[in-house]
Amino acid sequence: MTPVRRGQWQTAAEVLAQVARQPGITRAGVARALRLSTGSATEVTARLRDVQLLTEEPAPSRGRGRPTTLLRAHPEGPVVLALDLRQSNWRSAVVALDGSLADHQYKRHRSRRAQVVLNNLRRQVEQTQEQYGVRLQMVSLAVPGTVRDNHLLQAPTLEWTELDLTAVAGELPLLAGNDATLSGVAEARTGAAAGAGTAVHLIIEVGIGGTLLIDGVPAHGASGAGGEYGHMPFGERGRACPCGARGCWDLEIDGRALARRLGEPTPDDPVSYTEAVLRRTDRAARAAIAHVVSALASGIAGLVNAHDPDVVTIGGLAIPLRDAAPEVFDEAYRGGLMTFHRGAPPPVLAATHQVDGPLRGAAALALDQLTSEPSIAAWATHH
Template sequence: MTSGRRGQWQTAAEILTRVSREPGITRAAVAHELGLSSSSATEVTAKLREVQLLAEVPAPSRGRGRPTTLLRAHPSGPVALVLDLRQSNWRSAVVALDGSFLSQDDRRHRTRRAEVVLGHLHRAVQEAQEQYGDRLRAVGLAVPGTLRDNHLLQASAPEWFELDLETVTAGTGVPLLAGNDATLSGVAEARSGAAAGAGTALHLIIEAGIGGTLLIDGVPVQGASGAAGEFGHTPFGDRSRQCLCGARGCWNLEIDGRALAHHLQDPEPDDPHAYTQAIVRRTDRTAVRAVEQVVTAIAAGLAGLTNAHDPDVITLGGLAVPLRAAAEEAFTTTFLEGLMAFHRAAPPPVVAAAHQSDGPLRGAAALALDHLTTESSIATWAATR
């Protein structure tokens, strides 16, 4: 490829990145954001249409002025399959280059045996490849646990410890891009949700345990080995109790359905998510007190993380939202009391995430689209068209 063509794909990558992150953006807006002349924007988008990466449709008329177009994914362009693995179910969607979901599915686990679950995800990849052929260019996967190099080291479900996730795409030739579900839901919030535009954002999500991410200008802090954001394993809990991760006193043991069961002296629930939903709906004094204890533990930990990271905004997802709503007064009091004095005067807002149930799926889509909009991916696609 000549230097001129490398430059062309660099600009193309910048345009496609804008399209993937701002659905419905106009060609004029892209030109303005990237500092391109109208003629340059027209030339590059024409080339992207030619290689079936973009389509253009007339933008709604806004009176006088030069007409422009909306930039969309080409109907024959590349797609990604995105998967969200959860303790009780898994979700899937096919996403186009402009971030639009072409199809979605939601299936419950009949068993959590690792080989069965990974087999189902692998078949989903095969089915997508049968439907879309070489248009399927990436698989994004959100998983509930600690990752390193596409290996799930430990997870909310003990059956999933130390899994090689590469089996999900084995034999398909499609690259796998895996990420922690809480981190990816934070990416979704930073891209198009309640943390959009924040310089420093803290995102936390409670499902079976608590996870999250610290985002700086929309980019999650990864840590030395890519395992940052395991907030559930900070020692905010009872040091006499040992977590499945091997550490003692983990915050995880204080803030989800397992903690509620502990307070209520119930057996540990097989599905902590469903158990939490059931307890939150109860109005008897015993259940209300258990919920207050859990919410107090959540708020105290959030105060500690606020003191440590000084975020502009804190976004909450999953069960954190109904838990907080069930004991709002206890949450607010504990959170403010845990803040350093100078934070107390102007605490960061703690708000519900905009992308609740689909946050990890949208984050996995962002991961896949970031891959599809690189110069190398665009050049590889164009070479076949």
């Protein structure tokens, strides 16, 4: 086959990006999506097979007719290690070019000291390198805090500040981002917000995080710290937040708010505490839940007024909280909307990707880089 010059990998990059968006797509499907001729699609996929980026496998038989094939990541192609760091645990997965996740790992923190946790993540990277060798091209890390240029500025729920995260990846490139932002990316690419031009994603665990997505890309802001919705002043202005601000929305919509309404001590694990309160049927618990749900819905209405999204997606504890008091949610949501929004308010949909949302979002942004024209050309040069 004629060698391909670097500038000729642009269409190949588009094909790989389409495969990542639609795992298991056929060659004909790629041709339709990218408006390629059958011959062009055949030629490009052949080139990608030659350099171990794609492979084709038979599709399930559907009776008579010419058998079709599905485009998959090559079994010897490049992969990403996606890591999801949470308050009490971390998880990881190896991600291929078609977005498939493999080799899942899950570990609880034995210590929340930053250096201990980061060392554990570094060991996972090293073990993955030993298994995959040069196929491992990048590490993508989701963190429950504000991230700028691979530096953690602050993670209030972990009580961490000012940390350089690059050592986690060693010599490999690192792509670090906020976990709620990355969950939103997953929803916009292959989840409940897929196809939406403008979407807002929110997730409640300890506090609330989220992101604004335009055509599947998160709006990071001037310094990369955009999307800190939990620290908007939607709460009581006199109440101090661990982030340093006062009146944060974070403090009104999770287990800490429920405990405060119930006159109980601030829980060490707000997530488990919220789950326990949601199982209760007594009047005090129902009233506390209604208060939190109202605060959640009112804040979402404020974000709709500000961003005018096509859709809002919610994940984590936001889903069972809304389900526990749906009428309260609807009343507060509609009541907070500007009049012109009330006729057809943006739907508030449960997220498709729950536990693995941050992993899938971290993988998606990493795959954006691995399927770029320069990255494909660099891989092809060595393979």
